[in-house]
Amino acid sequence: MTRAALYARYSSDAQNAASIADQFRLCREQAEREGWSVVETYQDAALSGASVTLRPGVQALLQDALAGRFDVVLAEALDRVSRDQADVATLFKHLRFAGVEIVTLAEGAICELHVGLKGTMNALFLKDLAAKTHRGLRGRVEQGKSGGGLCYGxxxxxxxxxxxxxxxxxxxxxxxxxxxxxxxxxxxxxxxxxxxxxxxxxxxxxxxxxxxxxxxxxxxxxxxxxxxxxxxxxxxxxxxxxxxxxxxxxxxxxxxxxxxxxxxxxxxxxxxxxxxxxxxxxxxxxxxxxxxxxxxxxxxxxxxxxxxRTHRPRALLSGLIFCGSCGGRYVLRGQNRYGCANHIMNGSCPNSRTIARGVLEERVMAGLRDRLMAPEVAATAMRAYVEESNRLKREGRAMAGADRRALVQVDRRIAEIVAVMEAGGYSRALMARLQTLEAEQADLKRRLESTTEELPDTLPTLAGLYRRKVERLAEALQHPEERAAATQAIRDIVGRITLTPGPKRGQIDATLHGDLGTILDWAAEKRQELAETRALKHQTDTSLLGVSVSVVAGAGFEPATFRL
CATH class of the missing domain: 3.90.1750.20 (Putative Large Serine Recombinase; Chain B, Domain 2)
Known part of the structure; x- marks a missing residue:
């Protein structure tokens, strides 16, 4: 049976939220007439049709299409997917590569001709709409009224x-x-x-x-x-x-x-x-x-x-530092020092402590090397990792067993219905039940196919590997030709740095958080296994490498007192 995904969108200019339900209703009726099984729905609410780039619904649809979750995308009209000519063509090419067809209620099966002609028509529609809107706003302004927006006051x-x-x-x-x-x-x-x-x-x-x-x-x-x-x-x-x-x-x-x-x-x-x-x-x-x-x-x-007019080169830790007082970001200001953005910009945070960029980067590298994977911390983290991995493995085996038993039952029921229909007992109710069972059968098979029996094992020498690689990264930061790659590697293993004012004048306490799963994979250089595990995470909604805990360096990570 053909598996169909439905897509609907309404923009904030002339529609409302009820439009989504209306579009889905019409598409479901069409899918039923075609004998298709609706396996997923995607939507974007109050988002313009001018660009598909930033719409989460379309992005999720593309990811699932590449994963083979459906065979056809059904929408009310091509302009519901996008009005941008280039975006329509790009989306069409991606879906065709995934073996997925686009069908709309208004145009039918979409081909290159639709992409060219309808894309051009939609682009002209947007241009004409913008000109009419601009003309209407100008008329309003000529009368001394606001052209849009509300000024303070x-x-x-x-x-x-x-x-x-x-x-x-x-x-x-x-x-x-x-x-x-x-x-x-x-x-x-x-x-x-x-x-x-x-x-x-x-x-x-x-x-x-x-x-x-x-x-x-x-x-x-x-x-x-x-x-x-x-x-x-x-x-x-x-x-x-x-x-x-x-x-x-x-x-x-x-x-x-x-x-x-x-x-x-x-x-x-x-x-x-x-x-x-x-x-x-x-x-x-x-x-x-x-x-x-x-x-x-x-x-x-x-x-x-x-x-x-140019982008400043991203600092080693920019975007990763947060204020322990207000939860806002620490940003790089003048004199190459980090300070709380909320305190600097609007005074809403009482944290006035700042820290020199070089000092913080040095402490972070020392924390990665000496604290985050210190023997006692590594032992605790490894034990937590193994326990969590084993728990998830047991749950995965139990779930897979339940799915296999359910699949046997579904296969048996499908065979019974097929036997009745072959004997001349056809009815719409039997056909509808058969379609439901076949969709359930396909879902169970996909889940069983995606089940990973064994997760990657940790290496006993992982802490030592980690320490040596951090030391090499610290050296690479001193060489311009290697700094970019080393910076990205460090940013991958540092999840978050929290800076909190200490009890002494000028003191800043820092806590370094790193995701254990990413650290273990990085140290063992298991890139392919990480990609497969991330795919498993997307399907089963579990944590990376089965670990939901973070490794925290602790309050002692930043023992020094920084004077302003």
Whole structure:
């Protein structure tokens, strides 16, 4: 029997969540007419059809298609899968490689002709829709109304026209928020930094835009692009629209902004929405000009350009360090030191301790070599690994035995129904029951085929192998041509580093966590076995290599006291 997977999507522009159920209902009816067995469903809710790259439903569908879980994908129409011509073609090629066919209720079986013609039509539809939306928003702005979004300091005004239709884009001043806006402008003009302003507002419990915490970039923004609170010209009664345009990055599928030429901007005076007086606005602009002159030498030397236009090389431990006080990330700041991002950006965390990048990296390497796989730690970890592995093996054998017994019963029932039908006892009820049993039979066979009888055994010399490899990694970090590979290897075996303020002034205690399964595999160089075990993990929802525990270096990993 043909195994079918259903896919449905609704976007946030003109549909609602009920659309998913409607699409699945229609597809199930079609599958029943075709005699197909529906084995899986995939969906993406409130996500645009312009890009398939970031949609989790499509990504899961592709992974399962490559795993051979179904034979055909059934959807309501090709534009439900994607409206992007390149994405449709790429998805079509991947599914064809997996031996999976795409069928839609609107177009039938999809072939190269559909991919070309429908992809082109959908691309033109998106372009036409964007032009119509842009035209409608411009008309709204020409009337002095908002083109979209809600700025801090304003409320949405809901009005109806003579026909009872909603009039969109109306705004009114929120008195409480307007006072905060004026306060920010006054503080900045007086010389207070955006970071200090944000920290003061958070300390007083004043909610920021959308109820979130204030951060310095929310206030500072980008002067040329008109972003940030102190650059918003609506506060002086001037509505500026079409300053930016947005394009999709073909590499990531994300939208990125581009600055439009000034002659394309639409500027309307809206004096009833003014919050900040001209003299205060000018004082802020003058201070921004002074700051620009102050940092001009660094910009001229290319420092800012290198910072903003290129990606900094990722540090050895970036993204792996977390604050023990608030749970937020530690980030690399000036002077090559790590600090709590929440404390730095908005003052919501009391942890002011910082640590030099070189010192932390040195301690981490020492912890990997001397603490994480110290004899007593290694013995405990190995014992836990063996116990957990044995438990999972017993459970796997028991489950496999139950599946084999269930398969015998299903085979017997299928044979009985087939015998009745061959004797002339055909009925729709018998056929439906047969289809259900065959689907259950296929599922049991897949589970039995994916069962791994034995998990990889640990090596008695694993701790020694681990120590020697860490030492070689430490040496490789000193050589530019080997640093990239060594960095990735270290990041693979370090799961998380937690930094917590110690009782003494300037002290930072660090705890290093590493996933035992990854460490054991890395040390023993069993890459193929790891890949097979990861596939088993995906199917049975167990931990990597059957181990759900982490190896923790302990509080003693960072005994030194770091002074600011």
């Amino acid at each position: 304003y409320d949405v005004v809901k009005d109806l026209d003579g026909a009872g239709a909603p009039i969109r884009g109306g705004r009114s001043i929120n008195a409480a928020e307007a006072e905060i806006v004026r306060r920010v402008f006054r503080d900045f003009a007086a010389g207070v930094s955006p970071r200090a302003i944000a920290q003061h507002l958070n300390a007083e419990g004043i909610p920021g835009p959308a109820g979130k915490l204030w951060i310095d970039t929310t206030l500072r923004g980008h002067a040329r692009r008109g972003t940030g609170l102190i650059n918003n010209e609506l506060y002086i009664g001037r509505l500026v629209w079409n300053r930016l345009r947005y394009m999709k990055d073909p590499a990531s599928g994300k939208r990125v902004s581009r600055l439009n030429p000034p002659e394309q901007w639409i500027v309307k005076e809206v004096p009833d929405l003014r919050i900040v007086e001209d003299d205060l606005w000018q004082a802020v602009k003058e201070r921004q000009a002074v700051l620009a002159i102050t940092y001009a030498p660094a910009i001229k030397a290319g420092h800012a350009e290198r910072l903003h």
